[in-house]
Every structure is written in structure tokens, then in C-alpha cells.
Amino acid sequence: MQNKHTQFIDWGLVDYQEAWDRQESVFNHILEAKLQNRQQKTENPTPNYLIFTEHPHVYTLGKSGHLEYLLLDEEGLQKHQATFYKINRGGDITYHGPGQIVGYPILDLDNFFTDIHRYLRVLEEAVILTLADYGIVAGRYPGFTGVWIDADNDRARKICAMGVRASRWVTMHGFAFNVNADLNYFNHIVPCGIDDKDVTSMQRELGHALDMEEVKAKLKGHIAQLFEMELVSATAPIPPGLDSDLSVLPLP
Helix, strand or coil, X not given: CCCCEXXXXXXXXXXXXXXXXXXXXXXXXXXXXXHHHHHHCCCCCCCCEEEEEECCCEEEECCCCCHHHECCCHHHHHHCCCEEEECCCCCCEEEECCXXXXXXXXXXXXXXXXXXXXXXXXXXXXXXHHXXXXXXXXXXXXXXCCEEECCCCCCCEEEEEEEXXXXXXXXXXEEEEECCCCHHHXXXXXXXXXXXXXXXXXXXXXXXXXXXXXXXXXXXXXXXXXXXXXXXXXXXXXXXXXXXXXXXXXXX
């Protein structure tokens, strides 16, 4: 039985490790619910979550990534007040920081569609539509995930990176959308292993800072529409076994 009810939560500014632990808790809860359905031959609905957050300066390296694409040593990380983590998503190295919308859709794709490539394309489309709301024309770069501007010429620059993990059609990790991000931090990595393309932000493209809450609202709306989600507030009932407020979900 499909359940398209999706709880939206904004964690605000959260340390990367703390957010990762919270994600894992929710992800494992959904996997356990699916396993119980299979073992008990039941059809209890599995929950879905759309989480937005921001992180202090951090570099993350996907499981197939290249450590040499991080251009800072431990001293350099400390100097720039940044941390570094190897994580279990796909993709190479990327940066997260304030002024960037990091989205973690933790969805049971059995509730929507079981196609990871389509899943990525739908997330990309939501960002593309959000940018269009501000008059920014964006699209896709052949052979790469994420959202790009001027992808059809030598001025191609990336504005949103993506990296996901999925198990039994349950997703975690997601996307990093540069709104007002400090782009200088990208100078210390080879972003996503691409050394001949630029990185940009909405602020850079438009020449002024954006209202983060307004951009989040537009992006959330496009994601909900494209996935045909029924978004519910963070205070709505959630399945037993999870804290009643995931914004303060205890760490494992």
C-alpha cells in the first residue's frame, strides 16, 4: 500500500555528524518497518520524510570518491574552521556550509516509484524549477548528476550537487543547493571530481543575497508537486519508535 504522506522538517543549522546520525536513525526505522511487513505479511504504511538543513563548513567524501580531491591537510581544515567525513553515499567530494540548502529526502520509493535514476532527475527538476522562479535558467550536464547553469557551453557551472544512498528502495543523503554559500570553500577541493568546471550560487548569479526561507518554501513546493507528495507538518503524528519531534531526535 502506497503512502505518499511525507513529513517535512527543517533542522536549521546542524553539525554534519549529528545530522548523519539522525538520518541513519530514520533510515533504519523505515527499513525495519519494511522488513516487518515482509516477515509478517502485512501492508502497514511506511513513512517518508523530507528534511532541510544547513551545516557548518564541512567536506564529505563519497564511498567511491578520491581523497586526493581534498586539497587541505588537517592544519588547513582547522584554519578554515572546516571538518571532513568519509560517508556512505555515492559521488565524490563536496562541500556543505551556511547559506546552502542541504536536502535529505528519506523516502520509501515503493511509495512513489522504484527507479533511482528517475529519483535523481526529479530532485534535479525541483531545483531547476526553483531557479526558474528567480529567472535563472538551469539544466543538466550530460554524464553528471546535479544542476548546472550554461551546461551547453564552456561556461558551465554547478549550482546543486547530489549524492544518494538507497537500500530496499529507501533513500538517504540527497542534495546541496548553493543559495548564499561562501564559494571560496570550493577552492579547497576538486568538487565532485570535476576539475575544469566552476561552481556557483544563486547569490553570485543574481548579484544579491536571497531570503533562505523563501527559497526553501519554493523548493519544498516543487519537490512535493513532482513527487505528488502530501506534505504534513513536523508536529503531525509519526510512527511508533521515533521521537515525536525529529528535530531533536536522540542520537544512537
